[in-house]
Amino acid sequence: QVQLVESGGGLVQPGGSLRLACAASGAIFSIGVMGWYRQVPGSQREFIAAFTSGGITKYADSVKGRFTISRNVLKNTLYLQMNSLKPEDTAVYYCAADRAQGLAAMMGDPNYWGQGTQVTVSS
Numbered sequence: 001q002v003q004l005v006e007s008g009g010g011l012v013q014p015g016g017s018l019r020l021a022c023a024a025s026g027a028i029f030s031i032g033v034m035g036w037y038r039q040v041p042g043s044q045r046e047f048i049a050a051f052t053s054g055g056i057t058k059y060a061d062s063v064k065g066r067f068t069i070s071r072n073v074l075k076n077t078l079y080l081q082m083n084s085l086k087p088e089d090t091a092v093y094y095c096a097a098d099r100a101q102g103l104a105a106m107m108g109d110p111n112y113w114g115q116g117t118q119v120t121v122s123s
Contacts, residue, residue: 035047035050
């Protein structure tokens with residue numbers, strides 16, 4: 001099993017920045033692709049970004065150019081740098097991981113999920 005724990009959420013003003021982190025533990029050798037989703041009440045989880053074990057990244061159009069995903073393999077940690085935040089970025093952000101290597105696995109139903117961290121963008 002893999003455990004994922006997110007941190008770094010909070011309240012930020014529009015135009016501000018936050019960096020989320022996701023620490024992985026457990027059977028980390030089994031992790032292939034990792035990524036981020038977000039969800040607002042009453043809506044489905046929305047894919048945000050993915051980072052494969054080979055270093056390939058993919059972003060949702062809504063965050064492209066503003067968010068950057070990165071991965072520190074030595075620290076078993078995934079990051080999401082969020083800049084130029086907008087009120088519509090307000091959501092619970094979830095870290096996800098899958099045993100498969102490719103982006104398709106992250107776009108489907110990843111094997112593992114964190115508990116989520118709240119991001120609120122408001123003045």
